[in-house]
Amino acid sequence: MGSFEIISIFLLVLLFPSFHPKGGASASAEEAAALLKWKARCQNQNNSLLTSWNLQSINASNSSNLPCTWAGISCINGSVNRLNLSAWGIKGSLYDFPFLSLPNLEYLDLSLNQFFGSIPHQIGNLSKLIYLDFSVNELSQEIPPEICNLRNLIHLALVRNQLSGPIPPEIGTMYYIVDIYLEFNNLTGSIPASFGNLNRLVNLYLFQNHLSGLIPHAIGNLISLQSLDLSQNYLTGSIPESLGNLTNLIHLYLFDNRLSGSIPKNLGDLKFLTHMELGENQLSGSIPVSIGNLSNLEKLYLLKNQFSGTIPQELGNLKKLLVLELDQNQLSGPLPEQLCQNGTLQNITVSENMLTGPIPGSLKNCSSLIRTRFNGNQFHGNLSEMFGIYPFLDFIDLSNNEFYGELSSSWGKCKILRTLMVAKNNITGGIPPELGNLTQLHTLDLSSNFLSGEIPRAVGKLASMLELDLHDNQLTGSIPQELGALTGLLYLDLSTNSFNGSFPEHLGDLRNLFHMNLSNNVLSQKIAFQIGKLTQLSELDLSRNFFTGEIPSEFQSLQSLGTLDLSHNNLSGLIPKALTKLPGSLHINISFNNLEGPIPSGGAFVNLTIEEVQGNKGLCGNISGLQACESSPLIKKHVKNKGKKKLVLTILSPLLGSFVLLCAFLGGLRLHEQWRKSSGTEDIDMSKVNLFSICTYDGKAVYKEIVMATEEFSDIFCIGKGGYGSVYKAQLPSGDVVAVKRLHNMPEMASHKNLLNEIRALTEIKHRNIVKLFGFCSNSQHSFLVYEYLERGSLAKIFSIEEEAKELDWRKRLKIIRGIAHALSYMHHDCSPAIVHRDISSNNILLDPEYEAHISDFGTSKFLKNDSSNWSSLAGTYGYVAPEYAYTMKVTEKCDVYSFGVLTMEVMKGKHPGDLIAYLMSSSPEEIELKDLLDQRLLYPNEEIENILAFVLKLARACLHVDPQSRPTMLFISRLLSTGASSV
Secondary structure: OOOHHHHHHHHHHHHHOOOOOOHHHHHHHHHHHHHHHHHOOOOOOOOOOOOOOOOOOOOOHHHOOOOOOOOOOEEEOOOEEEEEOOOOOOOOEOOOOOHHHHOOOOOEOOOEEEEEEOOHHHHHOOOOOOOOEOOOOOEEEOOHHHHHHHHHHOEOOOOOOOOEEEEOOOHHHHOOOOOOOOOOOOEOOOOHHHHHHOOOOOOEOOOOOEEEEEEOHHHHHOOOOEEEEOOOOEEEOOOOOHHHOOOOOOOEEOOOOEEEEEEOOHHHOOOEEEEEEEEEEEEEOOOHHHHHHHHOOOOOEOOOEEEEEEOHHHHHHOOOOOOOOOOOOOEEEOOOOOOOOOOOEEEEEEEOOOEEEEOOHHHHHHOOOEEEOHHHHHHHHEEEHHHHOOOOOOOOEOOOOOOEOOHHHHHHOOOOOEEOOOOOOOOOOOOHHHHOOOOOOOEEEEOOOOOOOOOHHHHHHOOOOOEEEOOOEEEEEOOHHHHHHOOOEEEEEEEOOOEEEEOOHHHHOOOOOEEOOOOOOOEEEEEEHHHHOOOOOOOEEEEOOOEEEOOOOHHHHOOOOOOOEOOOOOOEEEHHHHHHHHOOEEEEEEEOOOEEEEOHHHHHHHOOOOOOOOOOOEEEOOOOOOOOOOOOOOHHHHHHHHHHHHHHHHHOOOOOHHHHHHHHHHHHHHHHHHHHHOOOOOOOOOOOOOOOEOOOOOOOHHHHHHHHHOOOHHHHHHOOOOEEEEEEEEEEOOOOOEEEEEEEEEHHOOOOHHHEEEEHHHHHHHOEEEEOOEEEOOOOOOEEEEEOOOOOEHHHHHHHHHHHEEEEHHHHHHHHHHHHHHHHHHHHHHOOOOEOOOOOOHHHHOOOOOEEEEEEEOOEEEEEOOOOOOEEOOOOOOOOOOOOOOOHHHHOOOHHHHHHHHHHHHHHHHOOOOHHHHHHHHOOHHHHOHHHHHHOOOOOOHHHHHHHOOOOOHHHHHOOOOOOOOOOOHHHHHHHHHHHHHOO
16 A cells, blocks of 8 residues: 555544544545545556545545545445446456445446456445446456345446356346346356346346356246347257247347257247347257248348258248348258348348259349358259349359359449359350459359350459459360459469460469469460569469470569479470579479479479379489489489488487377377267267367268368369468368368478467367367378368458458458457467467458458467466567567567557558557657558548547557566457447
């Protein structure tokens, strides 16, 4: 306690020696003294907002108003009845809070601070309390049962703390309670049945905890309830039919649990319901016809369950429906005929089911559509007759169906369409030139159809195009030079067609291209030297054509290249020595050409196999199965290779042994779990083992499915390249779409510390903003990690393309910042031991279709040990690494906090802030102009968002503090962003 506070309290005792609770001035003095004592215990008692709490004007005439003039305090009859210190930045505990000295307190709000420790049992003494809010702090341990003594309480909010243990069953005695908010904690155990006694309860939010067991039948007694959110827990059993009694319910959120059984039919009686979200459970049976009675329903989410049967026609009665998500179930039959009869439907996703029939006519005229997914079904019919003109349509995926007919020119009238995917159907005819009118189109995938004719030159007008996939069709003619105008293009696949002519020189203008596949065509003549301009290229496949002449030495400029396939052409001459400058990790195939002379030594040529050079009669070199060059004595080559193999085996054997033990341990845990669940039976039903288990006995089947889905890791499916492997998109027989990171060199990579880090980190953590690792498969031919597939790619890639960056408006960018903060908070504060990523950068932030951010690439992550100094070699991306880490090599959570600060500025600026960091840290807050730190490609934000961005900028500035101890924790940042920026 500070000396000033001690003197202040001593003065109070001298002036008012008799403290009587009802005695006016003496009561005020007692309350003032108690509050000053608590202030003195706070770690930052000099907080500017607390400076008004002092005794500078104390005298007998105004002593009765002593605490009532202080900031955050209101009084009735000279006694404190209201204390609101929300978002004051106070750091301390509640152990010394004057619960016994504020007998008339009715309103207590300490939210958005840094209070830690437990909630004291003395809180039960505030008998007149009506409003209590401790949200967004760092409170831990159990909720004390004494809190249930607050029988007058109407509002209880303990959101976003670290509270654990069960919800006190005595909560059912708080008969006047209207709002209960306990979400974002670590609460365990079951939901108390005593909730059923609270017939005044309007809002019950328990989501994102660790609650388990059944949903109590007694919840159905809450006749006043309007919002019920039990999502993101571990609840099991069926949905109680008693929920059908909640006739005032507006919002019902039960998603992301383990609920089973069918949907109770009487939920169709909830006439006021606007949101029903039951996705990501294990619900089964048919969708009740009664849901069609929910006349006010706006959003219906039933995705990722096991629903079967047909979709009720009665869903067409939902005239206010905005969103319908039924994807990833086992639904069959046609879509309801009257969907969107009222012209309000905006989002319909029914992908990955077994639906049949044509698209109903009501959807053809549904001009309100924004986002649609019909892919992965058995829809059929003439495509040109089933879809109309959609002025607001942003995304449509019709892939993997049985549509036939031609592409309609009407697609060219969907002016703001960004994604059009019609792959793997039976579409014939040509590509309509009218598609050139889609100036905002980012992705056009017409692959695996029967399209014919030439690529229309109007495609060159698609200035926003990022991905063009026309592979596996019957297209002819030359590749139009207008494609060179698509300067933002990242992905180009024209393989398996009948294109002729020479290598298109104009493709050298596609400077951002990272994937080009022109294989399996009839292209001829020399490979143009302009190929050397594509410095971002990661995958290049020119195989199975008729290219002649020498391999251009300009290939040496392609320093980002991971795969180069020139096989099955008519290339001749020597292999340029300049190609040894290409990355050593490059996978190169030059087989079946007319090449001659020695294989160059070094670089990408070190690991060549006979399969990658065969079919060239004139080549020689130190490759088993290939003739030796005359200048290289055979005996010398044999001894050298033998010695190299021995050295490699000596180094790798113990490391591979460690990796095998890791897999055996993880697999053993899984096997033990299956044995336990088999209730004593000796044989385990392996068909019930999770599809993507780590090193389990069903790995062989999974392995085969992935190899088949990627066509033996064909470049057609390659979507990028990581630090030690190429990433492929794979659609499995189950309907799951996954990303597969195939390791380049298993004997080396299986022993690599980075790989073990990534497997360990991602199998031990689960968070919506962290990329999910589904499993790991390995054999002598292939080894790969299996992740969730995130189609939008990295934040860095998006910012590098102007049109894509413009699509990230301020609301989406704030959502991205929040998501990253939540993930880092989870890693630092909810994982044991804590995990530090060490490479937070825009390259390692992936976005899903809803622009939700996911942290990826955990190869450099580090588990912090309490008994260790946590020294480490330098890791991370230049420009994001905390300064103290760069020169001390000591790893702490504050390294990630600094990187988060840089990344936050990058999200606001649209590019790496560079020198702006120094400007931000050297300038006083009043000197900083927000407009100088914002992405000029977006319109300046409105006043509401401008204020939030200024708030976020202050947080970023705090994260970049040169002293790591002065940086806030990610937990504190996450909570502030959840409240301060949650409205956008």
